[in-house]
Amino acid sequence: MRLSSAVALLVLLAPAACGGSDSSFAEDYNQAVKPLSQLGEGMGAQAREFDRLARRTERTRANLSKLEPPDDAQDEFDNLLSELDQVTDDLSAVADATRSKDIVKQREAAERLVRSSGEVQQAEAALRQAVNG
Numbered sequence: 400m401r402l403s404s405a406v407a408l409l410v411l412l413a414p415a416a417c418g419g420s421d422s423s424f425a426e427d428y429n430q431a432v433k434p435l436s437q438l439g440e441g442m443g444a445q446a447r448e449f450d451r452l453a454r455r456t457e458r459t460r461a462n463l464s465k466l467e468p469p470d471d472a473q474d475e476f477d478n479l480l481s482e483l484d485q486v487t488d489d490l491s492a493v494a495d496a497t498r499s500k501d502i503v504k505q506r507e508a509a510e511r512l513v514r515s516s517g518e519v520q521q522a523e524a525a526l527r528q529a530v531n532g
Contacts, residue, residue: 428466450491453490456487486519
């Protein structure tokens with residue numbers, strides 16, 4: 400898998416807005432994920448871009464960790480935070496692999512990133528379901 404393919408999938412990583420009965424949490428959530436939703440469309444496959452995305456993902460995770468989710472969504476919220484940690488690690492691994500210019504390492508890192516990005520999407524969907532009921 401090419402790294403540019405992984406970047407295209409990361410556009411999907413930005414969690415969709417939560418809505419529902421707890422509008423305060425939804426508003427806070429939407430504010431917390433802004434670092435990811437403001438990604439430029441010009442992302443390429445350079446190491447510094449993956450480093451930048453890792454920092455934004457880490458900042459998003461830090462923003463989210465300050466929120467207090469509804470009680471019945473705590474497990475899903477905790478899972479989302481955990482999955483964001485993994486994506487941050489995988490983004491850093493892709494940046495390192497890109498700098499190494501080792502095609503095999505790049506492919507393996509990109510595959511891990513695609514998997515963890517999918518896990519974030521699933522975790523966010525589960526959180527949205529728990530918040531919206």
